[in-house]
Amino acid sequence: MTLYELCQRDVICISTGANLGKVDDLSFDENTACIENLVLYGRLKLFGLLGREEDTLIPWKDIRKIGSDVILVETKTIVPVRKKKFLFMI
Incomplete structure (x- = not known):
């Protein structure tokens, strides 16, 4: 399996049934x-004009099954990651 193929799959939380997004x-x-x-990656805010929400990290050990179209995870430790903000000088 390649990274590209992995990124085509939705990540589903087993305990809640929530679709967490794509890798x-x-x-x-x-x-x-x-x-x-x-x-x-976090969702876009106002079409990306206001940046993104925080990224989410899912530990590799919490993956239960990688299927042909979804990745099933069982995690209670979904960790949001704050991005560094860059200031642009014009």
Whole structure:
């Protein structure tokens, strides 16, 4: 399976049945090169003009099944990640 194929799948929380979104990225441990988290980017605010909501990290150990069209996760530790804000000088 490639990262592209993984990003085509919806992430579904088993306990609530909520669709958390699609996988946008993965985070790796620098020392062991093991996958640590699935990263789901936050939703756009006002068509992206006001930025995005916080990203969500889902620990790799919380994945229960990767199916042909969904990824089932059982997690209570959905961690929002604050993005760094950049100031642009014009």
